[in-house]
Amino acid sequence: MEIIVLIATANLILQIVTLATLFSAYILKRRGAFLRHGTLMLVAVVVHTFSFLLAMGPALWSLVENGLIQNLSWLSIVTLTHASLGGIALAVGIWLVGSWHLQSSTKNCSRRKIVMRYVFVLWVLALILGITLFTLLYVLV
Numbered sequence: 001m002e003i004i005v006l007i008a009t010a011n012l013i014l015q016i017v018t019l020a021t022l023f024s025a026y027i028l029k030r031r032g033a034f035l036r037h038g039t040l041m042l043v044a045v046v047v048h049t050f051s052f053l054l055a056m057g058p059a060l061w062s063l064v065e066n067g068l069i070q071n072l073s074w075l076s077i078v079t080l081t082h083a084s085l086g087g088i089a090l091a092v093g094i095w096l097v098g099s100w101h102l103q104s105s106t107k108n109c110s111r112r113k114i115v116m117r118y119v120f121v122l123w124v125l126a127l128i129l130g131i132t133l134f135t136l137l138y139v140l141v
Contacts, residue, residue: 011055045093086126092119
């Protein structure tokens with residue numbers, strides 16, 4: 001059980017670092033450094049994808065396998081909402097970064113600006129729910 005808590009803690013720290021990366025990318029965008037902004041967003045999406053594959057995906061699978069989210073409880077509601085919002089944010093983030101193709105032109109980015117804002121909000125909501133889930137599973141136990 002200790003290794004699971006260690007992995008969850010490391011993943012939570014990684015997600016907070018990813019949030020800092022997103023804010024840094026936003027600052028770069030505001031300063032007009034669009035290529036650096038896009039590169040940081042690419043890094044954030046890649047880190048988040050690996051985090052999902054190595055920690056969050058297996059943790060969700062474990063909860064499903066052990067039947068911990070079948071009953072209607074705070075744990076199941078938070079888990080399913082976290083996974084849904086996070087999954088949508090990750091999928092759309094991959095699409096956004098993939099459609100960018102490391103271009104220096106901002107023409108295509110401008111058209112996707114509203115989508116980027118919604119993805120950021122979804123990701124932050126998923127992070128808040130992830131912190132809640134971490135608290136329910138590892139702090140309040």
